[in-house]
Amino acid sequence: MKNNERPHFLLLFISSDRRIRSVLVFIVWMSTALVYYGLVIALSDQSSPGRSIFVGNFFLNNAIAGAIELPTLMGCVCLLRFGRKRSQMITLIGGGTLIGIAIILALVFMLAGKVCIQGAFNVLYIFTSELYPTIIRNSAVGVCSMVSRMGSAASGYIAILSDVTLPIVPMLIFSVFSLVAGSLVMFLPETQGVPLPDTIWDAVTMLNTENKCHCVSFDGDDNKKEKKIYGEQEEEGD
Numbered sequence: 001m002k003n004n005e006r007p008h009f010l011l012l013f014i015s016s017d018r019r020i021r022s023v024l025v026f027i028v029w030m031s032t033a034l035v036y037y038g039l040v041i042a043l044s045d046q047s048s049p050g051r052s053i054f055v056g057n058f059f060l061n062n063a064i065a066g067a068i069e070l071p072t073l074m075g076c077v078c079l080l081r082f083g084r085k086r087s088q089m090i091t092l093i094g095g096g097t098l099i100g101i102a103i104i105l106a107l108v109f110m111l112a113g114k115v116c117i118q119g120a121f122n123v124l125y126i127f128t129s130e131l132y133p134t135i136i137r138n139s140a141v142g143v144c145s146m147v148s149r150m151g152s153a154a155s156g157y158i159a160i161l162s163d164v165t166l167p168i169v170p171m172l173i174f175s176v177f178s179l180v181a182g183s184l185v186m187f188l189p190e191t192q193g194v195p196l197p198d199t200i201w202d203a204v205t206m207l208n209t210e211n212k213c214h215c216v217s218f219d220g221d222d223n224k225k226e227k228k229i230y231g232e233q234e235e236e237g238d
Helices: 009-013 016-044 058-067 069-082 084-105 107-131 134-159 168-185 200-208 221-231 233-237
Strands: none
Touching (some): 016 107, 016 134, 016 168, 058 069, 084 168, 107 134, 107 168, 134 168
């Protein structure tokens, strides 16, 4: 990057590698927000999707749903020791599975699913910030957060499907989205223990040479172009 050129969010899409990886992250963010806010609606509104499949005191259920977020935050600290990628996959796939089971066994697994999705949201902020270099890190997290609002907005519309279909349909949709997002995470690299990249080329080098995971990577002309633009900065500075 030229010294007089200001970093901008379009650097997220500078090459096919960056575009694929950014799209995957966007989908994970949108799906996580959709499922999380969908479960919040399901546990806090008497007319919410699948409300009829839950039993027990409504106010107690709602209080428990709110209270479990604090231990979830503390649990994420321990979970992150297993790696960002693995933690993200565990929470998303675990949440989708538990929500699917909740269609049959209702409240207990519904609350457990909410724990997983809350954990996925917590891990996602850390994971995303480590996937992108310093020069666009804030922009990347901001754009991802903006994209996720599409999912949170859609959750309300999915909720009303219970009025025209079976009560379990919204829960089934939330489960599928969570499982798909968790599966997509396996195409992203692990960032735990890897120095944070400063430039775009640092990110390309760090993520494309990650040998401990299988991630989406392209070694074509786009990356050669990135190396030409960004990789020679350090040589010029030496």
